[in-house]
Amino acid sequence: MMAGKGDTIFAKASGAGKAGVSVYRLSGPAAHAISAQLVGRQIKLREAALVALRDPKDGAIIDRGLAILFENPKSFTGEDVAEFHLHGSHAVEISLYEVLSRLGARPAEAGEFTLRALKNGKLDLAQAEALADLIDAETTLQKKQALGQLDGRLSAVAEDWRREILAVMAPLEADIDFPDEGDVPAAIAAAAGPAIARLRESLIAFLDTSGRARTIREGVSIAIIGPPNAGKSSLVNALAGSEIAIVSDIAGTTRDIVETRLDLGGVVAAIADTAGLHGAQHDVIEAEGMRRARARAEGADLRVAVLDPRSEFVSRETLDLLRPGDFLIWSKADLSTDIPDEAPEGVIVHQLSSKSGAGLPAFVEKLTAAVAGGANADGPALTRARHVKAVEEAIDALARAEANITRAPELAAEDARLAARALGQITGAVGVEDILGEIFSSFCIGK
DSSP states (O other): OOOOTTSOEEEEOSOSSOEEEEEEEEESTTHHHHHHHHHSSOOOBTOOEEEEEEOTTTOOEEEEEEEEEEOTTSSSSSSOEEEEEEEEOHHHHHHHHHHHHHTTOEEOOTTHHHHHHHHTTSSOHHHHHHHHHHHHOOSHHHHHHHHHHHTTHHHHHHHHHHHHHHHHHHHHHHHHHOTTOTTHHHHHHHHHHHHHHHHHHHHHHHHHHTHHHHHHHHOEEEEEEOSTTSSHHHHHHHHHTSOOSOOOSSTTOOOSOEEEEEEETTEEEEEEEOOOOOSOOOSHHHHHHHHHHHHHHHHSSEEEEEEOTTSSSOOHHHHTTOOTTOEEEEOOTTTOOOOOSOOOTTOEEEEOOTTTOTTHHHHHHHHHHHHHTTOOOSSOOOOSHHHHHHHHHHHHHHHHHHHHTTTOHHHHHHHHHHHHHHHHHHHTSSOOHHHHHHHHTTSOTTO
16 A cells, blocks of 8 residues: 555654644654754753754755654654654645755655554554544544544454453364363353353344444434425525525526535535425426436435425425435415425424524424433544454454354354454454455545
8 A cells, every 4th residue: 555664754743735834744763863964962851952954955944833753653644753843834744845955855646644653553443434534523522533533443343342352262172172072062152152142142232232433423404405495595594594595486496406514413414405396397408407406415414305394285296205304394484374284294394484483493303302312422432434344343253153063163263253353443452454445545645
């Protein structure tokens, strides 16, 4: 994936663009030597020093700022590290990068600092993923969840599971070592069987409760659907608190999907305003808008249908897209409070006016409960599809071990090994080289 760990790498560790201060990180065996060439002297470890960085070739000043050295293994990457806190100027960055490259360092690839921290034992794989989640966090719940994972909550649980399986393997392997002992198989089944069953049940329960945790990390998608002029765009604007979508009395104003993101109880919700749904179509653009609206509705986690109670007919095309737990909103309550007695089973019905705000706070409360109800960022959780797959593989392997424990203990022992291996993939305790590229490609340069 990346060049050898003998390279010294550099990148901007702070955000992109102009800033009062930008932080540049240099990591690798030559980091301190390169720093000494820039600063003109060796500075003390772990103490911020006010320095002038100069080009060793001609003595020209690159910038003045702070320099800090960290010695391996007491650094983020586990290598020698130098950090420079300089003015956030693009010109400073260009000058610094040109000199660093000439002195033998190379630009870091995406996530390369964190990958080195992983390979040097400063983080495990679950913690590295949590660091990426923390950088990307948009809500307080996402931040809280990521910090918990970064502290090792999931790693500790996964390692405990793996140790339990390894403990179960000992009596299984005893039968393989002493096959002629008549009472050994029965003793093994009595000792290992219940332990395997308990662990498998524990994994299943943990898997079942992790869905809400993944919702915190991944967010939810909500499609606002309905016929033209029902008030969909007005509702989106009211929820966003700004003019996200164009509102007009002219039917068919919204032809493409307009999306905004909201924080609903700590969960990110992608709200999509869609084209009006109706039986007739006037041109190919309108037809394509309706096709996209249906596709978004079918793929969304939640649908909110908006209907005008004053309409002469109820849009069956809209209602047929709803599922239990979705919302049916009767809009324009400022113009009419009478609503038809028609809604699919299990759908939550609410009346509001986006214009006056009547009923809007109550709807937001209901929507937040539907999206974030039960979401808990306090405990360990399987926040990524990779974690879920590992636990599912372990559950399947333990089920096979339980079935084979009396008739074929050697197969049960192998299945237990496979379960331990699957759980070890969560933290990287077993080989995961084949997935490192996929994981670290989501990191930004400088991390």
